[in-house]
Amino acid sequence: MYGLQAIAAHNGWAMALAGALIVFSGLVILSFVISQLHRILAFFEKKPVDVEPPEDKPGFLLPKPFPEDINEIVRLYKPLVEALGETFYLSELYEMSRKNDFPHPHITLTALRESKILVSDGNGVFSWNPSTENDDIENVEG
Amino acid sequence: MELFFQFLSNTGFYLADYRHVIMIVIGSLFLYLGTAKHYEPLLLIPIGFGILVGNVPFFKGFGLGIYESNSVLHYLYFGVVTGLYPSIVFLGLGAMTDFSPLLARPVLMLLGAAAQMGIFFTLLGALALGFLPKEAASIAIIGGADGPTSIFLTAKLAPHLIGPIAIAAYSYMALIPVIQPPIMRLLTTREERLIRMTELREVSKKERVIFPALGVLLCCFLAPASIPLLGMFFFGNFLKECGVTERLAQTARTAIIDTATILLGLTVGASTQGDVFLTPKSVGIFLLGAVAFSIATASGVIFAKIMNAFLKEKINPLLGAAGVSAVPGSAREVHLVGQSEDPENYLLMHAMACNSSGVIGSAICAGILWSFLV
Numbered sequence: 001m002y003g004l005q006a007i008a009a010h011n012g013w014a015m016a017l018a019g020a021l022i023v024f025s026g027l028v029i030l031s032f033v034i035s036q037l038h039r040i041l042a043f044f045e046k047k048p049v050d051v052e053p054p055e056d057k058p059g060f061l062l063p064k065p066f067p068e069d070i071n072e073i074v075r076l077y078k079p080l081v082e083a084l085g086e087t088f089y090l091s092e093l094y095e096m097s098r099k100n101d102f103p104h105p106h107i108t109l110t111a112l113r114e115s116k117i118l119v120s121d122g123n124g125v126f127s128w129n130p131s132t133e134n135d136d137i138e139n140v141e142g
Numbered sequence: 143m144e145l146f147f148q149f150l151s152n153t154g155f156y157l158a159d160y161r162h163v164i165m166i167v168i169g170s171l172f173l174y175l176g177t178a179k180h181y182e183p184l185l186l187i188p189i190g191f192g193i194l195v196g197n198v199p200f201f202k203g204f205g206l207g208i209y210e211s212n213s214v215l216h217y218l219y220f221g222v223v224t225g226l227y228p229s230i231v232f233l234g235l236g237a238m239t240d241f242s243p244l245l246a247r248p249v250l251m252l253l254g255a256a257a258q259m260g261i262f263f264t265l266l267g268a269l270a271l272g273f274l275p276k277e278a279a280s281i282a283i284i285g286g287a288d289g290p291t292s293i294f295l296t297a298k299l300a301p302h303l304i305g306p307i308a309i310a311a312y313s314y315m316a317l318i319p320v321i322q323p324p325i326m327r328l329l330t331t332r333e334e335r336l337i338r339m340t341e342l343r344e345v346s347k348k349e350r351v352i353f354p355a356l357g358v359l360l361c362c363f364l365a366p367a368s369i370p371l372l373g374m375f376f377f378g379n380f381l382k383e384c385g386v387t388e389r390l391a392q393t394a395r396t397a398i399i400d401t402a403t404i405l406l407g408l409t410v411g412a413s414t415q416g417d418v419f420l421t422p423k424s425v426g427i428f429l430l431g432a433v434a435f436s437i438a439t440a441s442g443v444i445f446a447k448i449m450n451a452f453l454k455e456k457i458n459p460l461l462g463a464a465g466v467s468a469v470p471g472s473a474r475e476v477h478l479v480g481q482s483e484d485p486e487n488y489l490l491m492h493a494m495a496c497n498s499s500g501v502i503g504s505a506i507c508a509g510i511l512w513s514f515l516v
Binding site for chain 1: 499
């Protein structure tokens with residue numbers, strides 16, 4: 001048997017039509033679902049925010065508070081100084097403190113210089129004065 | 143002297159006939175195309191060598207041939223006739239596939255669906271030419287341009303046709319650079335080929351992780367017969383994307399898929415013994431395969447043009463040709479044709495989206511046809 005007669009006898013038209021419809025509708029559904037996937041994910045990721053009461057956030061960023069305790073400043077800056085070596089330029093320490101997002105680096109470096117923790121060796125080079133780290137700091141602060 | 147003549151009468155030289163010679167020439171051609179022309183070497187070289195191995199004439203009954211139940215080749219062929227190798231290949235394919243372009247532009251999945259129309263047109267054509275329904279379905283799946291899927295469905299419906307169908311499917315996959323560009327150019331205008339696609343959005347890791355789980359459920363609920371292919375395909379992809387099984391994904395996309403491809407190619411090649419392979423049916427299969435592949439390419443391109451009539455943001459109709467599942471050959475061809483018109487037009491990632499949806503589409507088609515005809 002050949003030709004259209006063979007197609008009809010073997011149910012070919014129905015198979016081809018049903019097959020094409022099924023594969024098409026399957027991929028249409030899949031494409032629709034994946035087109036919504038990122039929206040659904042975004043919805044679920046935002047949901048916890050909706051449940052919690054909104055915080056009162058300021059419209060601008062407040063500067064971080066300046067650490068009043070000089071010991072706290074020393075604790076923050078000591079690892080940077082150790083990384084820079086025995087002597088260093090003040091600009092290097094300033095840059096590193098900015099990169100590490102330390103509060104008010106300019107004022108802090110001035111305070112460290114005034115308290116003789118940062119000592120100038122001349123020619124713009126500075127060093128860390130370890131003798132002032134413990135008791136002397138208390139005296140300076142006091 | 144008698145012993146010597148007896149030995150001579152058992153050699154391949156004495157037993158060979160013209161069919162063996164023809165098949166050895168075809169095998170050598172495959173090896174040449176793969177080695178010298180770099181046409182799908184990973185497929186054509188194992189198949190070509192398998193054709194040489196399978197067409198060495200031998201004395202029947204020694205347990206040497208692939209169709210003799212106690213031969214080594216027959217044991218290796220077990221993976222083909224049971225559909226084992228195609229499933230393993232799909233695992234590796236899944237572990238290789240990046241669905242990000244498809245997730246970023248889901249509308250391109252429709253082109254993967256449209257390109258499957260070649261399968262159903264060829265089904266009608268094969269029935270009209272007098273093939274039985276199971277044979278017609280096995281031939282039609284060549285239109286999906288997916289070797290493993292073709293082998294899988296043929297193994298289930300018409301195992302006696304595995305050789306010619308596998309050879310036809312892989313041949314047309316290798317001949318993509320010859321078959322597809324003329325059809326693409328014929329069906330599109332220069333202005334259409336110049337359409338540039340917008341940049342794809344970034345896809346989150348969560349989307350990529352969820353997609354394989356979602357895909358396997360949706361597709362396999364719709365066509366459960368596609369579980370052996372799509373189950374493995376999406377599983378491989380989940381291994382890749384979940385982020386905690388990189389070692390397994392790496393093995394799946396290298397050692398496992400390579401082993402399966404070697405054994406699949408070699409045994410499919412060896413199954414083309416001249417006396418079994420060279421029949422009028424094989425010629426019909428090759429002709430219908432070419433028709434199937436051409437219709438699939440044309441359907442994708444035409445559907446993309448139809449979509450453009452409704453879409454605000456036009457898509458390049460060349461992408462429709464990548465809706466067949468020959469990964470990544472057809473995507474690469476679309477990109478090259480696009481670049482031949484406009485060297486700054488980058489269609490590759492968009493074409494890969496169509497290509498990966500073509501893989502899913504052809505596996506669903508195989509599942510549908512199998513469930514229709516068992």
